[in-house]
Amino acid sequence: KCKTLTMAEEVKLYGTWSSPFSRRIELALKLKGVPFEYIEEDLSNKSPELLKYNPAHKKIPVLVHNSKPIAESQVILEYIDEIWNNNPILPQDPYQRAMARFWGKFIDEKVLATRMKANFAEGKERELVTEEFFQQMEFLENELNGKDFFGGETIGFVDIVAIVVAIWFPLTQEVLGVDTFTEEKFPVLFKWIRKITEIDVVNECRPPREKHLAYVKARIEDLKSASK
Amino acid sequence: MADEVILLDFWPSMFGMRVRIALAEKGVKYEYKEEDLKNKSPLLLQMNPVHKKIPVLIHNGRPVCESSIIVQYIDEVWKDKAPLLPSDRYQRAQARFWVDFIDKKMYDASTKTWTTEGEEQEAAKKEFFEALKTLEGQLGDKPFFGGDNFGYLDLSLIPFYYTYETFGKSSIEAECPKFKAWVKRCLQRETIAKALPDEKKVLEHASGMRKNLVLE
Numbered sequence: 001k002c003k004t005l006t007m008a009e010e011v012k013l014y015g016t017w018s019s020p021f022s023r024r025i026e027l028a029l030k031l032k033g034v035p036f037e038y039i040e041e042d043l044s045n046k047s048p049e050l051l052k053y054n055p056a057h058k059k060i061p062v063l064v065h066n067s068k069p070i071a072e073s074q075v076i077l078e079y080i081d082e083i084w085n086n087n088p089i090l091p092q093d094p095y096q097r098a099m100a101r102f103w104g105k106f107i108d109e110k111v112l113a114t115r116m117k118a119n120f121a122e123g124k125e126r127e128l129v130t131e132e133f134f135q136q137m138e139f140l141e142n143e144l145n146g147k148d149f150f151g152g153e154t155i156g157f158v159d160i161v162a163i164v165v166a167i168w169f170p171l172t173q174e175v176l177g178v179d180t181f182t183e184e185k186f187p188v189l190f191k192w193i194r195k196i197t198e199i200d201v202v203n204e205c206r207p208p209r210e211k212h213l214a215y216v217k218a219r220i221e222d223l224k225s226a227s228k
Numbered sequence: 229m230a231d232e233v234i235l236l237d238f239w240p241s242m243f244g245m246r247v248r249i250a251l252a253e254k255g256v257k258y259e260y261k262e263e264d265l266k267n268k269s270p271l272l273l274q275m276n277p278v279h280k281k282i283p284v285l286i287h288n289g290r291p292v293c294e295s296s297i298i299v300q301y302i303d304e305v306w307k308d309k310a311p312l313l314p315s316d317r318y319q320r321a322q323a324r325f326w327v328d329f330i331d332k333k334m335y336d337a338s339t340k341t342w343t344t345e346g347e348e349q350e351a352a353k354k355e356f357f358e359a360l361k362t363l364e365g366q367l368g369d370k371p372f373f374g375g376d377n378f379g380y381l382d383l384s385l386i387p388f389y390y391t392y393e394t395f396g397k398s399s400i401e402a403e404c405p406k407f408k409a410w411v412k413r414c415l416q417r418e419t420i421a422k423a424l425p426d427e428k429k430v431l432e433h434a435s436g437m438r439k440n441l442v443l444e
Contacts, residue, residue, distance in 0.1 A: 056325075056329055056362060057329075065318075068318055070318070070321045070322075070325070071325060072324075072325050072328050075321050075324045075325050075328065076321075078320075078321065078324065079317065079318070079320075079321040082317045082320070083317060094301055094304035094305050095287075095290060095292070095301070097300075097301070097304065098292045098297050098298075098300070098301040101294075101297045101300070102292075102293060102294055102297055105294060105297070106278060139277075139278055
């Protein structure tokens with residue numbers, strides 16, 4: 001038995017079809033040609049395995065490699081990149097790596113929260129938070145700086161993390177019927193969105209559109225009725 | 229070519245402390261620049277336009293921001309001495325996971341413990357100590373979170389010892405004996421003793437913060 005085969009047999013991903021955090025792990029594994037077993041979690045009824053593998057947060061995604069669990073999507077991405085080093089996701093140079101980690105953190109910790117607030121805030125608060133969101137998008141545009149992708153000529157760590165902006169943001173916007181995040185305002189970002197969503201493996205790892213639309217609609221209805 | 233290393237920092241910052249410890253462990257010579265957070269320097273605003281926060285490491289003119297990212301950068305650049313992250317890839321992932329846990333679960337709770345009162349403070353203390361207990365479980369019987377050697381997770385957590393010392397001695401809080409022993413071990417290291425400000429100074433600063441928040 002060769003080692004690669006053993007590894008292939010023991011890679012499991014616990015995730016959900018609609019989560020951008022889960023989908024980014026699928027993408028990383030597919031980019032590297034790593035076969036894996038996918039387990040869909042019902043978050044309203046979490047499996048004993050999930051609770052065992054991620055007791056600290058009880059969240060997906062969780063990667064289980066040879067029975068050892070790793071949680072937190074960006075930690076998982078780095079782990080995958082270190083174990084399977086074909087088609088590297090992170091740069092080799094320490095400074096470029098630091099930059100990639102910085103933008104990844106910025107997206108997950110700042111951009112997502114701001115976007116959520118901007119979608120549901122009202123009046124003056126909405127104005128202010130939307131302005132903050134625009135500033136964040138400008139930072140990202142500047143980072144692209146003439147490159148095809150954040151990773152350069154091919155997609156890398158930041159691109160994989162930023163797919164939430166490329167796919168989830170326009171979709172939510174469509175459901176909400178708003179047009180704050182537009183090509184007019186952010187031509188560089190939208191060019192990147194077009195480029196990245198033309199990539200086959202990216203499209204293999206995105207939620208099916210109609211199902212995703214319906215899901216987001218339902219979630220927004222839940223949120224609206226919960227706040228009344 | 230000599231390395232030029234500058235650290236923009238604020239002396240009571242727990243995140244700044246992480247970077248100071250990492251630089252000390254590696255024996256890196258650097259220039260320390262104290263920032264007045266009420267009057268941020270043009271350099272800080274230029275080097276960290278996105279967050280405008282300390283710590284910022286400026287290495288040969290290029291800025292690195294976010295303490296966890298800075299420490300990993302330091303480990304990767306000055307790689308010939310005192311490795312901070314584990315060499316085992318799975319252990320590395322675990323160290324990254326737990327530092328993220330500290331930042332998500334402990335920082336806000338710790339801040340609230342210092343800056344709130346009454347029920348809110350009690351809730352924050354509970355949250356802080358629950359997180360600490362979870363982390364203590366990771367320590368097991370090892371001398372350090374990194375195993376035999378002091379490392380990334382150790383230096384990311386040790387700055388929180390002020391919160392533990394100040395609020396952890398009441399009988400209400402669950403005892404964390406392993407954590408206490410680990411703190412003692414850490415404080416015996418010269419690099420840490422030098423990087424951490426005097427406890428009295430920290431307490432004075434914190435009570436100044438509380439006064440500014442006009443807590444009755």
